[in-house]
Amino acid sequence: MNVSLDAGKLSSGGRLYQRVAEQLAKVIAEGEYPPGSRLPAERKLAERFEVSRPTIREAIIALELAGFVEVRGGSGVYICNGESEKLTQTTLDVGPFDILEARIMVEGEAASLAAQKITDEEMAEVRQALDDMVTENEGEPICEKADEHFHMLIARATKNDAIVSVCSHLWALRNSSPVSARILEKVRQAGSKPRIDEHHAILKALEARDPKAARAAMREHLTRVIQQLLDATEAEAVEEARRAIMHDRKRFNLINT
Amino acid sequence: MNVSLDAGKLSSGGRLYQRVAEQLAKVIAEGEYPPGSRLPAERKLAERFEVSRPTIREAIIALELAGFVEVRGGSGVYICNGESEKLTQTTLDVGPFDILEARIMVEGEAASLAAQKITDEEMAEVRQALDDMVTENEGEPICEKADEHFHMLIARATKNDAIVSVCSHLWALRNSSPVSARILEKVRQAGSKPRIDEHHAILKALEARDPKAARAAMREHLTRVIQQLLDATEAEAVEEARRAIMHDRKRFNLINT
DNA sequence: ACCAGCTAATTGGTCAGACCGCAATACTAA
DNA sequence: TTAGTATTGCGGTCTGACCAATTAGCTGGT
Structure with a gap:
């Protein structure tokens, strides 16, 4: 169950890292990055989303805790195998x-x-x-x-x-x-x-x-x-x-x- | 179920924000901060744990996603009501x-x-x-x-x-x-x-x-x-x-x- | 004495840049 | 062909800055 985020929408209480995490979860779920593959590097994701690297790191932590990705220091961020917990609005409500x-x-x-x-x-x-x-x-x-x-x-x-x-x-x-x-x-x-x-x-x-x-x-x-x-x-x-x-x-x- | 973290222990693959999050979860579970109360500010926690503010922020994101705390921008980080999901090693294994x-x-x-x-x-x-x-x-x-x-x-x-x-x-x-x-x-x-x-x-x-x-x-x-x-x-x-x-x-x- | 408004301080949010250590890859020499 | 070394790319953590939101305190007016 995916939630499409309106471009530029700033929901009340919304946090940038959450929106980035949701967008990443969406593209992962859509198969752009199959299980086992590696996400682009933090610095590249920061460029792509036009946010800072700490914001990307926060978003990746959220994805990691939700079971989407696995972080390996010095190597990269890898897509987990499976459909596990999706970070969507409905999980929170x-x-x-x-x-x-x-x-x-x-x-x-x-x-x-x-x-x-x-x-x-x-x-x-x-x-x-x-x-x-x-x-x-x-x-x-x-x-x-x-x-x-x-x-x-x-x-x-x-x-x-x-x-x-x-x-x-x-x-x-x-x-x-x-x-x-x-x-x-x-x-x-x-x-x-x-x-x-x-x-x-x-x-x-x-x-x-x-x-x-x-x-x-x-x-x-x-x-x-x-x-x-x-x-x-x-x-x-x-x-x-x-x-x-x-x-x-x-x-x-x-x-x- | 709490896991006490050995002082100074650096587990293989361990991340600093994870250890900080576990320690915070422990003190919350022990009642040092009752539900509804506010954690010390990020800058103060950074001093207390002798880590950087971004590391504290990452730890707090982990606690938030685990249901321990609620973050309110400009106001503070508040302890949630309840015993919910504890961020412990055993949950991961x-x-x-x-x-x-x-x-x-x-x-x-x-x-x-x-x-x-x-x-x-x-x-x-x-x-x-x-x-x-x-x-x-x-x-x-x-x-x-x-x-x-x-x-x-x-x-x-x-x-x-x-x-x-x-x-x-x-x-x-x-x-x-x-x-x-x-x-x-x-x-x-x-x-x-x-x-x-x-x-x-x-x-x-x-x-x-x-x-x-x-x-x-x-x-x-x-x-x-x-x-x-x-x-x-x-x-x-x-x-x-x-x-x-x-x-x-x-x-x-x-x-x- | 109370209430409203304003200001300042404290809080979290996001950013830029830096440096370090680890892992992976490529190249060279034996 | 293999092993070792060096280099590059990656994440990890940090410092410092600035902005926005919230809260607390003070002052003035009624």
């Missing part, structure tokens, strides 16, 4: 429902596997994390941090670094998505609290070392979070729809003037 | 079995969801990708690229950007893991070919729009890949065990001299 649906899938299975492998020490940590969540009237960031901690402890109990990485990737998507952040803020304003009963159910299933119960409890929990989000966004969706209608009316001069 | 186990979990469910949502156009693309894989004696990178393309098309058929992101994250782990690359190379040297029959089974299940069959076929396929890896690594494991024994014997002077 995945919808909260997509994220939750993916979490149901991933964290449900992770809970099941964790129920099979969790140690007593890890159980104690999960309990502690749940106790931290129960502590109300703490600052919101602390409460949310405890929620993430709870879920990440379960991920780590699977003893699978790839699952841990996937779960933290999903949390990163959630934490960095402006759309998600805004909707989650609306949920907080609606006065909701962490769903302690559901987390207790997950805890019980883990304590029982019951994979099926753990999967079911985690899925139930995340499904209810989706329901909560739907409820919280309903009013906003109505409001946005009204705004859209008003805008269209103004646009076509249909409002009494 | 996840074992191939962990990756495959995670893929069974994720891509199994993704295949199931894709079977429910895939369009005729997307089906045609998946077929084409499978045809590309059948083309033998092409260069290995082309064949592997077609395999990844096949799996990513299925991910996109789920119509869920978070799932797409997770799948490409897993491919990125696989593509960037030296351990995985080495073992996969060993599998290739053993003469294995892409498991076309298994991919055909996945294709048939998608064409039938059968979620259960799609999940089962994908899981079967990836389970057999695991078996193949186990077979391929058995000889290597034996060899490594022998080397370890020899090393220990030399170490304790048990070899005849």
Whole structure:
């Protein structure tokens, strides 16, 4: 999924290195540089994009971290083999429902596997994390941090670094998505609290070392979070729809003037 | 999961910005800068770490892409809310079995969801990708690229950007893991070919729009890949065990001299 | 006493140029 | 033909500069 960047467009908050990285990602994805081949040298890319060499370096770091390229000092920047993570706008703004649906899938299975492998020490940590969540009237960031901690402890109990990485990737998507952040803020304003009963159910299933119960409890929990989000966004969706209608009316001069 | 960096250690191929980023990630994870707070200014960090400001900027870009911080021009670098993806060594070297186990979990469910949502156009693309894989004696990178393309098309058929992101994250782990690359190379040297029959089974299940069959076929396929890896690594494991024994014997002077 | 506006300081963004070390390639000599 | 050496091209890191955005503080007016 590529994003074509308007020539000369300076998006709000946009950074030059990001735009250069996106353009490079685009030409790589289009096959201009096949896997194994080498990008032009930093100095040449700086000429070609008419930016400075530090800006090129920053863009290449972004591509490297996204898995597009591999940097070898003294040799060059080589295109990686594969279609891996593309640095596009949508990665930075995945919808909260997509994220939750993916979490149901991933964290449900992770809970099941964790129920099979969790140690007593890890159980104690999960309990502690749940106790931290129960502590109300703490600052919101602390409460949310405890929620993430709870879920990440379960991920780590699977003893699978790839699952841990996937779960933290999903949390990163959630934490960095402006759309998600805004909707989650609306949920907080609606006065909701962490769903302690559901987390207790997950805890019980883990304590029982019951994979099926753990999967079911985690899925139930995340499904209810989706329901909560739907409820919280309903009013906003109505409001946005009204705004859209008003805008269209103004646009076509249909409002009494 | 933190990795403490040996003071003054210069790992082969290590880059200064990476070490700075890891140290910053460590102090952030340890709570020295709570969520919402601001990091010291770039110039101050440059003094503190005794590096240049461009190096600090490169490190901060890495942290930003990993979801640790948010950069606001003219204002500062703020700690994000959450435990998200940590920039540690282990993220870059996840074992191939962990990756495959995670893929069974994720891509199994993704295949199931894709079977429910895939369009005729997307089906045609998946077929084409499978045809590309059948083309033998092409260069290995082309064949592997077609395999990844096949799996990513299925991910996109789920119509869920978070799932797409997770799948490409897993491919990125696989593509960037030296351990995985080495073992996969060993599998290739053993003469294995892409498991076309298994991919055909996945294709048939998608064409039938059968979620259960799609999940089962994908899981079967990836389970057999695991078996193949186990077979391929058995000889290597034996060899490594022998080397370890020899090393220990030399170490304790048990070899005849 | 409070608010608004202006100015200065601090922050990140981008740039130019320099130097160093490593890797790769080419050339020469044995 | 091979090995060694030198050269070139590459990325790595640095210094210093300037610009734009944001924030904080101060002053004046109401």
